[in-house]
Amino acid sequence: MLGLGSPEQAALLDQMQAKGQLGCFALTEKLAGVNSGLVVQTTATWIPEKQAFILDSPTEGSHKNWISQGLTADKAAVIADLRINGKSYGPHGFLVDMRTEDGKVLPGVVLGDMGLKTTGNDLDNAWIKFDKMVIPKSALLSRFADIRNDQYVQTTKEKMRIEVIGQRLLTGRVAVAQAALQFTRNLYAQTKEYTDKKQCWSPKGNVPLGSIPHIRALYIDADRTLSHLEHFTRVVEAELCKYLVKNEIPPASLVQAIAVAKISAVENSIELAFKLKKEVGSYSLMGGTGFDSGSDFLFCCSFAEGDSRILQNKLARDALRAFSLIKSISQVPAGQEKEAMLCQKLNDAGKDGWDSSWTTVYELAGAIQARVIREWTARPLGGAVSSL
Numbered sequence: 001m002l003g004l005g006s007p008e009q010a011a012l013l014d015q016m017q018a019k020g021q022l023g024c025f026a027l028t029e030k031l032a033g034v035n036s037g038l039v040v041q042t043t044a045t046w047i048p049e050k051q052a053f054i055l056d057s058p059t060e061g062s063h064k065n066w067i068s069q070g071l072t073a074d075k076a077a078v079i080a081d082l083r084i085n086g087k088s089y090g091p092h093g094f095l096v097d098m099r100t101e102d103g104k105v106l107p108g109v110v111l112g113d114m115g116l117k118t119t120g121n122d123l124d125n126a127w128i129k130f131d132k133m134v135i136p137k138s139a140l141l142s143r144f145a146d147i148r149n150d151q152y153v154q155t156t157k158e159k160m161r162i163e164v165i166g167q168r169l170l171t172g173r174v175a176v177a178q179a180a181l182q183f184t185r186n187l188y189a190q191t192k193e194y195t196d197k198k199q200c201w202s203p204k205g206n207v208p209l210g211s212i213p214h215i216r217a218l219y220i221d222a223d224r225t226l227s228h229l230e231h232f233t234r235v236v237e238a239e240l241c242k243y244l245v246k247n248e249i250p251p252a253s254l255v256q257a258i259a260v261a262k263i264s265a266v267e268n269s270i271e272l273a274f275k276l277k278k279e280v281g282s283y284s285l286m287g288g289t290g291f292d293s294g295s296d297f298l299f300c301c302s303f304a305e306g307d308s309r310i311l312q313n314k315l316a317r318d319a320l321r322a323f324s325l326i327k328s329i330s331q332v333p334a335g336q337e338k339e340a341m342l343c344q345k346l347n348d349a350g351k352d353g354w355d356s357s358w359t360t361v362y363e364l365a366g367a368i369q370a371r372v373i374r375e376w377t378a379r380p381l382g383g384a385v386s387s388l
Helices: 007-019 162-167 170-195 213-246 252-285 291-303 308-323 337-348 358-377
Strands: 023-026 043-047 052-056 064-067 075-084 087-097 109-113 126-130 133-136 145-148 151-154
Touching: 023 064, 052 087, 075 151, 087 133, 170 213, 170 252, 170 291, 213 252, 213 358, 252 291, 252 308, 252 358, 308 337, 308 358, 337 358
Parallel strands: 023 075, 043 075
Antiparallel strands: 043 052, 052 133, 064 126, 075 087, 109 126, 145 151
């Protein structure tokens, strides 16, 4: 509502807060959503005679899914494909009432629990079906677009598009990155406490498991990696806060850095957690050690707020588009020579290069990630420059 709504719509948050009303965010669908690059099959069709929209989930695959707080929410911020006179205008945001004032589910809203999950069962993740539900014109979050005289109207210089909706995932991506790093930090600390006490035989007498060279080296490497990524995410977070305070859309360079933070923090955390699990054997199979739910938690992080693979593909596509404008090798920015070479390799592969040379796509994304982390960790944070 803050990002996509008009000032009047954003002000409704104060009223909702005063009433104690709960909200949910309905983007992801059973066969579409974040994992598929913000594909949306739920439709919001403008009906001139009613001066209202018909919100509909035409197939089971278009049911909203993984909706946290979905079973208890009073209102939902729903992303649906806006259609006027048979034309699709793409995903737009709508503020939809889910319940009456006395808590009854409104006609046209069908709710269901997703069922038992392997982790996160404290969340009431729901699926939501909209069955030809009539919603008022005022439901359209109208900061960027509105309907006037039954026509679609752009209300700002910034055009409503998928990227604008995606901007609202930026704070979540930073939070997911930080959560993954903190989880892994805690997992290593808890496990180290165990391995410092666990005795192992050696020719020179019993020694703690944590003193064995390869395990000791893993702790050192993990601390170095986590510290590096923690600093990187703090710098990125501080920069994002500047734009949030000004209520401005962040530049492409910051959006890219946030994507890199999310990918790198989560994927490194998954790798470090698995390495540690291999070294502590049966201990990792016991409940309460952090390993019991840890792998699934980190796995959730990999696709929450933008799937890592989708984000890596976007990094590569953006780079390919940028390097297509470069006329000669002398114009390649310093430090991006490897990226230019990989872009050229994809171009040389032709129209089918994205599929036939898919390993190059991820190699390109990896090169971008390494450069972005290197550049951003050199930036000052709190008056000091990182020496990592």
